[in-house]
Amino acid sequence: MNNPLVYVLATRFKNKLLSIVKKPGQLIFILIFAAMFIFTIFAGNQSDGLFYNYRDFNELLSICLVLFGVSYSLTSFSGISKGASMFSMSDVNLLFSSPVRPIPILIYGLIQQMGTSLLLGFFILFQYTTVHNFYGVDIKFIIAVFLLYALVSFCGQLTAMVIYILTSSDEKKRNLAKYSFIGIIAAGAVGIFLYALSMGQENMIENVVTSASSLPVMFFPVIGWTKMILTGLFAGETVNILYVVIGSLLMIAYIVVMVLLVKVKQTDYYEDVLKATEISFSAITAKKEGKLGEVVPQNVKVGKTGLGSGNGSDVFYYKHKVESRRAKAFIFDVQTLVYMAVTSVFAFVMKNEGILPVLVLGIYLQMFSVALGRWVKELLLPYVYLIPEKPMKKLFNCLKESFVKIIAEAVVLFVIVGLIMKLEPLEILGCILIRISCGILFTGVNLFCDRFFGGISLKALTLILYFLFAMLFTLPAIITAFILYQFTYTEVWLICVISAVVNTLSGILTLFISRNVLQYAELNNR
Amino acid sequence: MISIQGVTKKYGKFKANDDIDFTVEDGQIAVLLGPNGAGKSTLIKCITGLLRFEGLIEIDGHNNKSIEAKKLLGYIPEMPAVYDMLTVSEHIEFILRAYKCDDRDYAEKLLERFEMTDKKDKLGKELSKGMQQKLSIICALAHKPKCVIFDEPMVGLDPHAIKELKEIFVELRNNGASVLISTHMLDSVEDYWDVANIMVNGTFAATKTNDSLDSSKSLEEMFFEITEGKTDE
Incomplete structure (x- = not known):
């Protein structure tokens, strides 16, 4: 094998496969994953005949549009802000300094990125049962969405890399590019929404779907083109070749233009990519080490110095306050704000459907945001284990800031949702309490997984366990709510309050079980 | 005094440390030597209470996991332990508050000695690796621990900081502290070690006291003799 790039790609792929066989943890994970996927298909097909009235297929295509849009914009935005790179640090150190021309190296990076993008969308495959039951689609549709999602993520990364390279010399230029990019996407979303509003507020879901299915939307770069391909493949009785061909050609042209833009800079791209790689390498390392969510911002305004207060373990609380202020996440971080915005928009669209779907979506998103608390980062340095205080006390003080945020988030979110959905004050209170109780529960489950499964080297498996245990520990509250609703005449707000108490x-209980998580660092060997 | 009795640390079937016994007396500098993968860092992490183990470890007569033991312990990890979002002076404030220690003067002196005074308002993330290491050392010493454990403390330090650190080792010993240093830089501890423990494959291959050592042999010669069975002859 004369070409070193082909050799590296092939050898890495081969070694990856071998490592799966050698590491039983990975093998088990893949087997569980495969079993779950087969079960999903089986469960989906088993329920054939139970659902007679399929929902509007355009509704599903619109959901895909949102999925593609969110993926494309988040990948690009985070890439432009924090540096997007298709290369690893070893690529930079070994390949960039080698006598190989820059363009083959770029192509090598692109191939590598395609592989990564493919891995990002695996969660889509597990939605088969739901979409099959509600929209009557078959497995071909879900595989197509999965592949297109990978393509969109790839384009997002590529776009971010190009914008980063072209604007790397000037911070102002990059900010302008970043906000213009987001502005264009936001304009598209607002356009869809306004068009839907112009059709009246009565059937909001239908109007949004009609608006998102209009022809101009399909010509929106990348996001619209992928929807065009999907529409061409599945919307009609037969495949609409024209849609598929136009959509595919536009996507190919986009990728070619992006690559040419990098080529314009010729060998210069090394320097820009180097910086981006260093930043994304620190992000990847941070993720591997469990520093979930936070990549340290490049420019931090120090502001007022000093912790100001704290004695013994409660110094952690004051330290977290200072750190959050500097990370510009004093009350809510960006991800939490995005989740709150998504839930609020969902509440607006679903305002005639009752509070339950909104509550469920809010709690589902909360499962992700809770895992980002500052306390998680504390487990990675030795101080929290070395400081002479009782583990339970240290744990409480490490969680204090997260609890304050959970409460603030619950109040702000459900007051907004309450106003949108015109809920009664007692219903709002019930929702707030449910949300707070879920925050406490998810934090506890997170700790529980750290305490008992922290040693598992495969983080994806730990994440699956987190979701499984979160669902398990939420069951008592769900069962309580179900019994009260089904067999008693208890008012909805009171059901919420009682369920919140059970959930808390x-x-x-999970916090108590995990109280010794700060006893040994190896329990959190992320 | 640091006392280690019958400590075994297993990862599955693999024994990283196998039935280790030794003590570091008050006013003594013990060095822990050994090739990569000998189990030095694992042993240190057991002593500092970061890992679970079989056996008994005591810090001044207290079980190493007790609060009393933690109060007496200072630990400089292999990798600098620095918070990205705290300034240098906030790190010190954090440690002093966490250990309920009022003596800020000592920490200020350490800052001066490691030439970090002008970096007081720099964030942890803005420091170079060497400076992060200096800050890590200052944080571990700021609360005046009685037992201090250094894991490869010289890595990344500039010559001035290495000189200061060597002086600190001696000062700690003179003040009656128990000092345990794990290092590969044999010449850096040549002048002042009291006991040398050489680890190979998770066990102690040899323990030598400085006064018992054949004066014609350096620490380095002794190390290679034990780990590789080689002599200069």
């Missing part, structure tokens, strides 16, 4: 007790 489950949360306290």
Whole structure:
């Protein structure tokens, strides 16, 4: 094998496969994953005949549009801000300094990125049962969405890399590019929404779907083109070749233009990519080490110095306040704000469907945001284990800031949702309490997984366990709510309050079980 | 005094440390030597209470996991332990508050000695690796621990900081502290070690006291003799 790039790609792929066989953890994970996928298909097909009235297929295509849009914009935005790179640090150190021409190296990076993008969309495959039951689609559709999602993520990365390279010399230029990019996407979303509003506020879901299915939307770069391909493949009785061909050609042209833009800079791209790689390498390392969510911002305004207060373990609380202020996440971080915005928009669209779907979506998103608390980062340095205080006390003080945020988030979110959906004050209170109890529970489950499964080297498996245990510990509250709703005449707000109490007790139980998480660092060997 | 009795640390079937016994007396500098993968860092992490193990470890007579033991312990990890979002002076404030220690003067002196005074308002993330290491050392010493454990403390330090650190080792010993240093830089501890423990494959291959050593042999010669069975002859 004379070409070193082909050799590296092939050898890495081969070694990856071998490592799966050698590491039983990875093998088990893949087997569980495959079993779950087969079960999903089986469960989906088993329920054939139970659902007679399929929902509007355009609704599903619109959901895909949102999925593609979110993926494309988030990948690009985070890439432009923090540096997007298709290369690893070893690529930079070994390949960039080698006598190989820059363009083959770029192509090598692109191939590598395609592989990574493919891995990003695996969660889509597990939605088969739901989409099959509600929209009557078959497995071909879900595989097409999965592949297109990978393509969109790839384009997002590529776009971010190009913008980063072209604007790397000037911070102002990059900011302008970043906000213009987001502005264009936001304009598209607002356009769809306004067009839907112009059709009246009565059937909001239908109007949004009609608006998102209009022809101009399909010509929106990348996001619209992928929807065009999907529409061409599945919307009609037969495949609409024209849609598929136009969509595919536009996507290919886009990728070619992006690559040419990098080529314009010729060998210069090394320097820009180097910086981006260093930043994304620190992000990847941070993720591997469990520093979930936070990549340290490049420019931090120090502001007022000093912790100001704290004695013994409660110094962690004051330290977290200072750190959050500097990370510009004093009350809510960007991800939490995005989740809150998504839930609020969802509440607006679903305002005639009752509070339950909104509550469920909010809690589902909360499962992700809770895992980002500052306490998680504390487990990575030795101080929290070395400081002479009882583990339970240290744990409480490490969680204090997260709890304050959970409460603030619950109040702000459900006051907004309450106003949108015109809920009664007691219903809003019930929702706030449910949300707070879930925050406590998810924090507890997170700790529980750290305490008992922290040593598992495969983080994806730990994440699956987190979701499984979160669902398990939420069961008592769900069962309570179900019994009260089904067999008694209890008012909805009171059901919420009682379920919140049960949920909080489950949360306290998980915290109690995990109280010794700060006893040994190896329990959190992320 | 640091006392280690019958400590075994297993990862699955692999024994990283196998039935280790040794003590570091008050006012003594013990060095832990050994090739890569000998189990030095694992042993240190067991002593500092970061890992679970079989056996008994005591810090001044207290079980190493007790609060009393933690109060007496200072630990400089292999990788600098620095918070990205705290300034240098906030790191010191954090440690002093966490250990409920009022003596800020000592920490200020350490800052001066490691030439970090002008970096007081720099964030942890803005420091170079060497400076992060200096800050890590200052944080571990700021609360005046009685037992201090250094894991490869010289890595990344500039010559001035290495000189200061060597002086600090001696000062700690003179003040009656128990000092345990794990290092590969044999010449850096040549002048002042009291006990040398050489680890190979998770066990102690040899323990020598400085006064018992054949004066014609350096620490380095002794190390290679034990780990590789080689002599200069």
